[in-house]
Amino acid sequence: MLHFSYRMEIRYENPVGRCYFTIKCIPREDARQRLLDLKFSISPETTCCFGADAFGNRQIYGCETIPHDRFVFQAEGDVEILRTDYEEKAAWENVGIFRVSHGKCVPGPGLTSWYRSLGIAAPGEARSSGVCGQDRPLGVAVLGEARSSVVCGQDRPLDIAALGEARSSVVCGQDRPLGIAASGEARGFEGQDRPLGFADSAPGEDRGGSGGDDYGICMALMHRLHREFPYIPGKTSVSTTAEEAWSLGGGVCQDYAHIYVTLLRMAGIPARYVCGLIIGEGASHAWAEALCGGRWVPFDPTHDRPVTEGYIKLGHGRDAADCAINRGLMWNGGAQSQIISASVEQ
Amino acid sequence: MEEMDFVKHADKINELLARYGVKFGIYKNNVFNEQLFPFDPIPRVIERGEFARLERGLKQRVLALNYFLKDIYSKKQIVKDGVIPEDFIFASSGYLAECEGVMPAKGIYSHISGIDLVKGKDGVWYILEDNLRVPSGASYPMIARELCRRSAPDLFQKASLEDNRNYAGQLRRVMDHVNAGGHTVILTPGRYNAAYFEHSYLAEQTGAHLVTGSELIAENDRLYYISSNGTKEQVGAVYRRISDEYLDPMTFKAESLIGIPHIFEVFRKGNVALMNAPGNGVADDKGIYYFVPRMIRYYLDEEPVLSNAPTYLPFYREDMQYVLEHFDRLVLKDVAEAGGYGVVFGDSMTKEQKADFIGLLKREPRRFIAQEVIDFQDLDIVDQGKIVPRKADLRAFVLMADEPLVWKSGLTRFSRNTDSFIVNSSQGGGFKDTWVLSQ
Structure with missing residues (x-):
């Protein structure tokens, strides 16, 4: 069982008279x-x-009508992780929408040419297992070292300046690996050595190749992304697209997830952006889920590992905007700053 | 022909229309210009039997389109069964993921449909496009008929034609049918909208309140109308004349100033009916148009009564081949554009333009459709005292309550110039009344 808490505080320079909000910070079931x-x-x-x-994300919405210069919301609770493999069978009718590029996950020239250089066959073309195989040794080499420099957690602040301050206190959970994380990583090195029954190909899986191949491609793409895109806070903002983040040459978890989702869709693999919380203290986290063998399999490209027990999923969508933790609409207010704190513990 | 009697009243009627404010606003180069929507006194006449056939075909088409919308925002069976490729659904700008799983009251998506048709020289009617979002235009023949009746009352006693003054009553029935409890309002973006005359006229005729977004408020999953004296009264149905993306700044475009925050949540909970339902754009997309005859067969197990104009989808390899081989005789349409924009005729391009266009077509085949140019019948209009022929189309209106109902009239639009095939009012044409004979 995991205990989580999430708190967001927004401070306004001038009192806000009226403010509409839609909050999505309740874990999905x-x-x-x-x-x-x-x-x-x-x-x-x-x-x-x-x-x-x-998308089935839980939402709380309403309107503040009392003038206020501080808006705070907080959610706290317990989540039971039922399955460590963390996968969900996909309903056919909910898959197609995650196959097309959309919003912040539309490839531009930069991502397109990089994707081409990776040598992944286009959707529909036959893919040999060798395609992703060549990446694996490199991925292994990079895993351990790169992760130590990762500072995680980005939310969607309205004011970027405020984010720095909020993030300075952020230390993310990746230094506290659970036992399960280790096995997840080990599994990752193998690429397609899946403990799950991938034989049952779902109706949504209309592309060539088995789910096992797709899993291998997901792993290979994750390793490559992690290797070639450094974790650099402050370069990007909540409104940065996948293509922009890529050309800026670095970013945070939202950017990893955006780029990863974009790449997967280019490879013909339906993918969705996930917003959630991760074990430790800090802010929210972002990762992605890919359709492999008719199931949604979560990957964390920021940490270059499959998702393990220490993750709580809040919402998913085509990109970050679909599952933004807070969407607000206010008049006046002036400059605003945001303080976010999140924690997950066992 | 007795309808010619109108010619002598034409100036008087146009003068009255101007006085009533029957105008059409056009944005050109970011400047809003309001211009009169010229009325031509010679009505288009449709024989009873001919209209009965149109009626059957239109009902069938609108029913199938409604089934399609219901299917697309839930099970997507038509895609699963391979009748329509997924590419034409999710990549369509009219498809709104936000509408997934939301069921409008009584399963009705398109309460008011405007279906554009033309009559070929061969006497065959062809469907040109479906408008299931906010089709405008019904008010023009309504008021024109009213004014004509006033200027020549005896003529209408002699002519055996269907009365078209029941549109407002039928529209009101449609509103009441889906009303979730409370007032019925017509939501207008305001005075500077191209169809503002129509919004105010329909409100007056149906007895609905004409409101702007600032007069509505969504609170606790209910929608309220704030009256001028400050009281709040619940609204059960909104005939909204603003487009999907501006409807709710908390769901769609955040910068919308004409929408109502959280109105979409009220709709999702079933506490207000939105007419037409959001998300309808996926069904009147020019790419989806190609598939409507298949939809009719798929959902209704019937053969389509009315034909599409012969259409090719460059998305399909063999269609692309055909389009490249017959480029000069086809008209090409950008599926994302509306109002007569994004339409080019193959034979009107220079060699260079053609090469550029073909390049674009090959890069983005999903973006275009190609159609045979239909040689459609001319209708007579009066131009500076002389009778001259002009290209004209017909927008038929289909209302959906418990079953589809075709309005026995319609908006006949004609092109401004002799050689133009484009009749959209936003391109500066005029309109006629449409008479459906009752015997």
């Missing part, structure tokens, strides 16, 4: 995780509505 306990609070206090968006 699916085959992999169950929400056991939840407390949610918001300040100033106001009436909230509850629902789910088109």
